[in-house]
Amino acid sequence: MKVLLALEYGLVPPSLHVVRPNDHTRFEETPFFLADRVVEWPRGGVPRRAAVSAFGMGGVNAHVIVEEPPVLPVRETPAQDSYIVRVSAADEIALRTLADAYAERFETARDDWETADLCHTANTGRSPLDFQTAVYGRNSADLTAALRSVAAGAVPVARVDIDLTAEEAAGRTGSTLATPPGPADVVELVRAGYAHIDWPSLSAKGARVTDLPTYPFARGSYWHTTDPAVVPGPAAAGGGAVRVEWRARELAPAPVAAPASVRLVVVDAEIGRALTRALRDRGVTVVEAGQEADATIVVDAPVSRRSQGGPSVELSRFWAELGNLMKASPAHGKLLWAGFHDVAVRPGERRGLVPERAAMAMAVRAAGAENRKPTAVVHLDPADPAEAHALHLAAEYAALSAGPAAGADAGTVVAAYRRGVRYTPEPVPAPAGLPYALPASGYYLVTGGLGAVGLRLTERLIDRGARRIGIIGRSVVDAETSAPLRELARRAEVEYLPCDVSDPAALAAVAGQFGRRWGRLVGVVHSSGGVNPFGAMHRRTWGDAEKVLAPKVPGSLNVVRLAKEQGADFTVLVSSIAGTQALAGRGLVDYSLANAYQLALAERENDAVTTVTAHAWPNWTGIGMKADASFSAAYSVSAEQATDAFFDHLRSGGAVIFPGSAPDTPQEAAPSIESVETVPSVARAEPPTPAAARTGQDIARMRARVRDAFVQVLGEDPGDRPLQSLGLDSLVIAELTTALEQRSDLTVDPSLLMRARTADEIAADLAAHETPAARRPPTSDHEDMPTSALSALLRPLLMHDAQRGVGQA
Numbered sequence: 001m002k003v004l005l006a007l008e009y010g011l012v013p014p015s016l017h018v019v020r021p022n023d024h025t026r027f028e029e030t031p032f033f034l035a036d037r038v039v040e041w042p043r044g045g046v047p048r049r050a051a052v053s054a055f056g057m058g059g060v061n062a063h064v065i066v067e068e069p070p071v072l073p074v075r076e077t078p079a080q081d082s083y084i085v086r087v088s089a090a091d092e093i094a095l096r097t098l099a100d101a102y103a104e105r106f107e108t109a110r111d112d113w114e115t116a117d118l119c120h121t122a123n124t125g126r127s128p129l130d131f132q133t134a135v136y137g138r139n140s141a142d143l144t145a146a147l148r149s150v151a152a153g154a155v156p157v158a159r160v161d162i163d164l165t166a167e168e169a170a171g172r173t174g175s176t177l178a179t180p181p182g183p184a185d186v187v188e189l190v191r192a193g194y195a196h197i198d199w200p201s202l203s204a205k206g207a208r209v210t211d212l213p214t215y216p217f218a219r220g221s222y223w224h225t226t227d228p229a230v231v232p233g234p235a236a237a238g239g240g241a242v243r244v245e246w247r248a249r250e251l252a253p254a255p256v257a258a259p260a261s262v263r264l265v266v267v268d269a270e271i272g273r274a275l276t277r278a279l280r281d282r283g284v285t286v287v288e289a290g291q292e293a294d295a296t297i298v299v300d301a302p303v304s305r306r307s308q309g310g311p312s313v314e315l316s317r318f319w320a321e322l323g324n325l326m327k328a329s330p331a332h333g334k335l336l337w338a339g340f341h342d343v344a345v346r347p348g349e350r351r352g353l354v355p356e357r358a359a360m361a362m363a364v365r366a367a368g369a370e371n372r373k374p375t376a377v378v379h380l381d382p383a384d385p386a387e388a389h390a391l392h393l394a395a396e397y398a399a400l401s402a403g404p405a406a407g408a409d410a411g412t413v414v415a416a417y418r419r420g421v422r423y424t425p426e427p428v429p430a431p432a433g434l435p436y437a438l439p440a441s442g443y444y445l446v447t448g449g450l451g452a453v454g455l456r457l458t459e460r461l462i463d464r465g466a467r468r469i470g471i472i473g474r475s476v477v478d479a480e481t482s483a484p485l486r487e488l489a490r491r492a493e494v495e496y497l498p499c500d501v502s503d504p505a506a507l508a509a510v511a512g513q514f515g516r517r518w519g520r521l522v523g524v525v526h527s528s529g530g531v532n533p534f535g536a537m538h539r540r541t542w543g544d545a546e547k548v549l550a551p552k553v554p555g556s557l558n559v560v561r562l563a564k565e566q567g568a569d570f571t572v573l574v575s576s577i578a579g580t581q582a583l584a585g586r587g588l589v590d591y592s593l594a595n596a597y598q599l600a601l602a603e604r605e606n607d608a609v610t611t612v613t614a615h616a617w618p619n620w621t622g623i624g625m626k627a628d629a630s631f632s633a634a635y636s637v638s639a640e641q642a643t644d645a646f647f648d649h650l651r652s653g654g655a656v657i658f659p660g661s662a663p664d665t666p667q668e669a670a671p672s673i674e675s676v677e678t679v680p681s682v683a684r685a686e687p688p689t690p691a692a693a694r695t696g697q698d699i700a701r702m703r704a705r706v707r708d709a710f711v712q713v714l715g716e717d718p719g720d721r722p723l724q725s726l727g728l729d730s731l732v733i734a735e736l737t738t739a740l741e742q743r744s745d746l747t748v749d750p751s752l753l754m755r756a757r758t759a760d761e762i763a764a765d766l767a768a769h770e771t772p773a774a775r776r777p778p779t780s781d782h783e784d785m786p787t788s789a790l791s792a793l794l795r796p797l798l799m800h801d802a803q804r805g806v807g808q809a
Contacts, residue, residue, distance in 0.1 A: 366585025
């Protein structure tokens with residue numbers, strides 16, 4: 001900007017705060033000098049030029065040469081007796097606001113040429129949008145008055161009709177189209193919605209682009225992330241809560257991609273045949289099952305054809321299929337998953353929603369983010385024919401294959417099709433529910449009520465007027481020695497009973513016991529839950545995953561059924577944002593699946609008698625369980641804000657999402673590496689053996705093990721590539737550390753993977769601390785693995801979270 005002003009005024013400004021040049025810079029030996037005073041810079045025989053540089057802390061330099069524009073020739077008076085101005089905007093309000101700004105500018109026009117330039121700029125230098133109008137006049141004064149009439153609402157505005165012909169537009173206005181059309185005719189055509197005016201031909205010969213007010217953008221504030229389903233929208237009532245709505249959005253045309261191969265996993269044979277034809281028509285090679293391909297497309301079957309065995313059996317089968325899919329997919333592979341009955345695009349679809357299917361779709365997204373694979377999840381309409389499904393999926397695959405490479409974007413594409421129309425999820429503000437005063441009569445049931453979150457909510461129920469609360473949890477608790485129970489009992493009637501919410505008979509029994517004592521069940525707060533240690537899903541057995549699902553899948557279904565059977569006013573399922581955000585589910589795919597089930601269950605089961613609401617929470621700062629740590633750092637909410645928002649949406653019904661934000665205060669600091677108690681390292685049990693004591697076989701064997709570990713985790717051998725170019729994040733480093741330890745019988749320091757430049761350097765370091773084969777004692781096939789240094793590092797954190805997480809969301 002300084003250079004442009006210097007060119008305009010012919011003066012070079014002095015540099016600030018300079019008294020004399022640095023003695024070490026010999027300016028007198030160069031053509032350059034330091035401007036310590038104003039220096040005239042007149043035009044001369046050659047164009048004036050300036051160099052502008054920007055220097056970054058990291059050593060990045062940007063450099064540009066700016067040359068002055070040529071002197072503009074003097075123009076004769078424009079041979080035009082009238083002028084036309086088009087005004088175009090995205091909606092009518094913005095259009096009339098823009099017309100008012102145009103009027104202010106036209107009023108300052110000094111002569112006919114400035115007026116002609118303004119018209120030329122408005123007509124050819126602004127993008128045509130959905131709404132338009134036009135005015136004409138003999139001079140700037142006429143145009144200013146006409147534009148003010150547009151701003152005042154006195155001039156009609158039309159929605160653009162791209163298919164409208166000039167004859168049809170003239171017919172709408174009741175006029176006869178002149179040939180060629182005059183200014184009045186053009187204005188009438190524009191006001192009728194006609195879109196094909198040759199605007200450049202209406203500009204005065206020699207007209208130039210000039211300054212004109214820019215577009216009056218709406219003032220709403222928005223945030224954007226990789227997952228659009230829960231992006232916070234404008235500030236909303238009730239703690240910034242949002243809901244997901246499905247809006248019609250066409251798929252942008254995908255550029256022609258390089259030849260690719262696709263492996264199909266399709267339950268319905270008819271869809272499989274149609275999809276094979278559609279892909280081959282696009283030049284895609286469809287390979288047989290079991291063969292490696294650039295992408296995998298999985299199409300599940302409608303519920304009626306795939307739901308034998310119940311939710312537990314279906315989810316167990318799905319977990320194994322998804323794990324195998326992630327292990328078999330190459331590092332660069334892409335994944336498109338399509339299913340049925342997993343979202344309610346329209347309100348009328350909620351009764352047919354299958355929560356298990358919604359949970360499966362979310363798990364696919366979380367697993368894709370965890371493995372850094374570009375992933376698309378498509379929700380199909382069971383009423384559409386197979387050919388329509390095939391065309392939709394082929395188009396989504398083309399868009400996915402033309403997108404960023406693996407690892408470049410950890411988000412997922414989400415789309416749904418209904419009767420041939422494509423929809424995408426968008427967040428909308430969720431206003432607080434209707435006012436509700438907690439009745440003093442009857443009782444309230446809180447599951448997991450002694451966990452950090454459940455206990456906080458129980459206390460707030462009492463603050464809001466609850467007088468009788470039944471608390472259940474999986475553990476046996478002595479009410480006499482439990483400090484939280486004693487404290488609660490001083491403020492209200494409180495009783496704790498052990499119960500597994502995944503057992504419907506046990507849940508009914510404790511509810512009956514509470515009911516005989518206190519009467520009617522008023523409401524249920526279901527905050528039971530647990531979480532597995534952070535880790536990759538394809539290593540997690542179904543048995544481990546099922547422990548996380550038990551309180552949230554059958555447990556949620558049981559408490560909702562109980563509340564409805566007893567006519568309770570409300571049920572709140574305390575869920576997590578991991579059920580809506582792919583990035584929040586990295587390393588916790590089972591937890592993501594479980595919470596997505598709760599959100600879909602609330603959408604299906606909510607009714608006018610018993611409102612069923614699921615709250616998708618981010619991390620509660622200082623308490624409760626978290627999603628992926630890096631995600632939690634940016635999406636958190638204070639416990640005080642959370643409990644206020646909880647009651648704002650106590651009876652909102654359906655799925656309510658609390659996106660959270662970066663915390664204003666520092667969160668509880670995790671121990672540094674230095675502060676963690678040192679665990680004896682097996683690899684350092686004896687001094688490193690000199691390299692000379694090893695054979696070439698020992699070193700080659702370690703190189704092979706290291707490369708095998710990379711192939712297992714990344715799906716490819718890194719070769720001699722720098723490790724920094726592989727985009728290793730904390731999850732991948734943890735996985736690689738585990739894989740290296742399993743293959744080398746050594747304790748691996750995770751920092752080695754951050755220090756080493758190549759895989760061979762890792763192998764050399766490990767080989768230096770490995771006992772040579774000649775000196776290695778015989779081992780049993782069942783010998784215990786050494787304790788992992790990474791596990792030792794993380795154990796205090798995991799144990800801390802586990803202790804905080806008992807009975808939590």
